[in-house]
Amino acid sequence: MIRRSIAFVLLVWMLGFAWFALLLPQPAAITPTDAVVVLTGGPNRIDRGLEILASGQSRKMLISGVDRDVKPRELAAQYPGSSKYFKCCIDLGFQSVDTRSNALETAAWAKRNKVTSLRLITHDWHMRRARFELDRELSANVAVTNDAVSTHPSLGALFKEYNKYWLRAVASLLGM
Template sequence: MIRRILSFVLLAWILGFAWFALLLPQPADISKTDAVVVLTGGPNRIDRGLEILKAGQSRKMLISGVDRDVKPRELSAQYEGSSRYFACCIDLGFQSVDTRSNALETARWAKRNKVRTLRLITHDWHMRRARFELDRALADDIIVTNDAVASQPSLNALFKEYNKYWLRAVASLLGI
């Protein structure tokens, strides 16, 4: 009986991993939202957020998880033609250090800015866990659109992220 239960759990984990790895979230269409949140930690994320602002599809952007030593002027210098957006429309979030604290920082920012619709930008392999944390932190009336930046994650990166996702799901069930 125990062997059957363990076999079932292992099979469920393997099938879940296949779903996780093969059906990564995709980029969203450019539809209007009140705001964009970009989680730092990988290439092309901020570029995607700036693309949304430049297209006039959002009015505000939060870059969450910015290192405390980064200055807005230094960051804007890395993105050609973005200084005007850094002056008016982009907030830098210095409070978060991981995905969970990104979600908490985003929830506080969204409340302060009266955001009702939000576009979440992160890499495809990170989107499910980021969205899980964000859904737990945000008010229920905020509509979130996933906008995954396509990448080529290694099998090792997918394996780690899948396990982090399930560990957070179990921890949240336990109230942690």
């Protein structure tokens, strides 16, 4: 009985990993939302957020998880043609240090800015956990569009992220 239970749990875990690794979230079509939230931590995320602002389909953007030493002017200099957006439309979030605190920072920012729809931008392998955390913190009346930046993650990176995702889900069930 114990062996069968362990085998069943292992089978469910392996099938879940196959789902997680093979069906990564995809980029979303550019459609209107009140705001864009970009989680720092990898290439092309901010570029995608700037693309959405430039399209005119969102009015504001939060870059969550920015290092405290970064200045808006310095960040804008890394993205040619973006300085006008940094002056009017982009807020830098310096409070978060991980995915869970990204969600807290985003929820507070969305409430302050009366956001009713937002586009979440992060890497494809990170989207599920980021969205899980955001859904726990965000008001239920805010519609969220997942907009994953496509990557080519290693099997090791997927394995690590999959386990983080399920550990957070279990911790959540336990009230942590």
